[in-house]
Amino acid sequence: MRDFEQPGRSLVMSKDGMAATSHPASTLAAVKILEAGGNAMDAAIAACAAQCVVEPGSTGIGGDCFALYSRGGGDDIIAFNGSGWAPQAASVPVLRSMGVASIERHSPHAVTVPGAVEAWATLARDHGSMPFKSLFAPAIKLASEGYAVAPRAAADWANQVALLRLDKTSREQMLIDGASPAAGTLHRQPLLAKSLMAIAEAGPRVFYEGFIAEDMVECLTSRAACTRWTTSRSIAANTCSPSRRASVATRCMSVRRTGRASSRC
Template sequence: MRDFQFPGRSPVRATEAVAATSHPLATLAAIDMLRSGGNAMDAAVCAAAVQGVVEPQSTGIGGDCFVLYSPGGQGNVLAFNGSGRAPARATVGWYLEKGFDRIPLQGPHAVTVPGAVDAWSRLLEDHGRKGVAEALAPAIHYAENGYVVHDRVAFDWAEPETDLSADEHAARIFLPGGRAPKAGDVHRQPELAATLRIIAKHGRSGFYEGAVADDMVSRLNELGGLHTAEDFAATRGDYVAPVSTSYGGHEIHQMPPNNQGLTALLMLNLLSGFELGGLDPNGAERLHLEIEAGRLAYRDRDRYVGDQDHVPVPLKQLLSGAYADRLRAEIDRDRAMTHLPRVELPGSDTVYISIVDRDRNAVSFINSTYYSFGSGVVGPKTGIVLQNRGSSFRLDPAHPNAIAPGKRPMHTIMPGMATKNGRVVMPFGVMGGGYQPFGHVHLLTNMIDFGMDPQQALDAPRVFYNDDTVEAERGVPTDATEGLRRRGHRIAEPHHPLGGGQVVLIDWEKGTLTGASDPRKDGLALGY
């Protein structure tokens, strides 16, 4: 139980249903959908659509999504890969011939075909009770009539002002009056509202064919992009088999490559060989072990992860106990490793949604346009912000994540699901670009090893190893940062809070649900 004399909030506890998102309007829309007869999947798509309006820097219909879903909370966990692909004309050779040494972070070449709308449509058709029109109705309302800009959204919105000003259509929509909106301002997106109405009427074809697709393709081509109408029309997501490992009596499920979810499982396998529960949860030794496990896991992520439709990924070997034992031997409890390659792990803006309904359908849902306002390219007539997931590709033809026609890039956004004895314990997720595997592991070990409730586990201070530096939030105790320095780590304060997450915990015996939402964002959990 938390100390009520300190700032903070309690987890949300309910019996019927709980929804947790990073924005109050999205959580409310999800609850309204549930109370009107929709299920967890209807509520998740509805919330994601709202966030695509009210958190435009983080997500939208110009991005991708991944979903883990358990009907009734029992049996197999279903996984859906809603990430888009490179244009059919995109080859390593083309970019090298044009003088590129990397895929740019912004502009048309950073854009992969968005997969979110296809995923939403398919998931609603297969698992929802309501249709696309009902799911999009609240988002249309906010885009058309306006919404109040929340504080974390305003904080994020201010940073990319220069990038937004470089695209006349982005500037017109997202820099009204020549500046980013401030907290408390009302913002409207009428072009996006009209686009959402077309999708509500025509479903996925309203996005991937016709006037909406033409607007995106023509703008990309105008800027030099390789995209075609055929690339958009051919977009289809896939049901895939999750990858999993055991930790602390739980099965932890992640998306398979092209997703980086494998990285969190590698970290858990390494940490399972240490008795974390006997350590100080905010102490130097626990944080050091987490950092070192992460450094090894990220090294393997960058070596092996790519689109499995194009390259083999040795999943069985990487997740084996013998492999974890071999890697774990590289960790010194008293000194930071010095033999690993430098890793640069950029952050990103993402939204994550966790929902469990009265029938215990459990959904773990993540949606993103990657960097703040994605590629910076905006459809002039549609108001769609296009993602920059293509910037993750490599231009080394021998690398598993090399760009290729129709290939998916290595993807950072990763929903999580924990089960025990064949039943879902919790859908969970921690967003934040490269930080996400660290975030998943920190959350899980906070709960499993240290007995924290979901809100305590999200509130707890975080560290992240990035670019040869340990970023330590201000909440990390001074004696812990000093202990990390003595172990050879360079310490710095991050420019932004590390990540943001949501959790819904199921107690099958009591028949209750416990939800939590990260204080690093504007959101909250609600239940009834």
């Protein structure tokens, strides 16, 4: 039992549910979804979307998604792998022909097809209880109306200033007069709000085949000297062999890309 005469944290209890993230705004987004009648999966997806806004240094719609969850309060723990593949055009022979001997961390060749958005849609479809569109409402509001930059986010931001300055759009959207926003700064992301609204309205297809995908392809193409770099692919969730890593995951699900590539270098 905790000694209440000493500094420390008290045990948190709730009869209806709870949420915990690394940012108060994301936690609040999850709580609002629970209060609106959503289940744990709905709340988790809403929190992830909010994280893309308030902690851009660690979370983004251009990333991947991994989840551990139980269905219906059961004891079975399911591992979900929503990570993306490398673009189909990025084969070893093609990269070697371009003089690429290794994949540098910040190289355009290091960019994989983002799996997060499709993973959210798959998890919401299979295990959520609310319309996919409604899960993005908190994140859209944060991106369009603004949010206070948290101290940890500000510190991570400051560490990436030199990198952000290299790209025109990054400078315009993620820096203020060439500097990272300080803790407590009101920060808005109108372009991200536009993308989130499009995904909420049209679903994940707009991210992988619509204007968002086209913008990503144009950006990567300009840096990779390829005529076309990434591709539209059909994406579906599927199960694979059971996994018992550390006796935690009893089932593994992955996001698989299928279909013929429409791009080439």
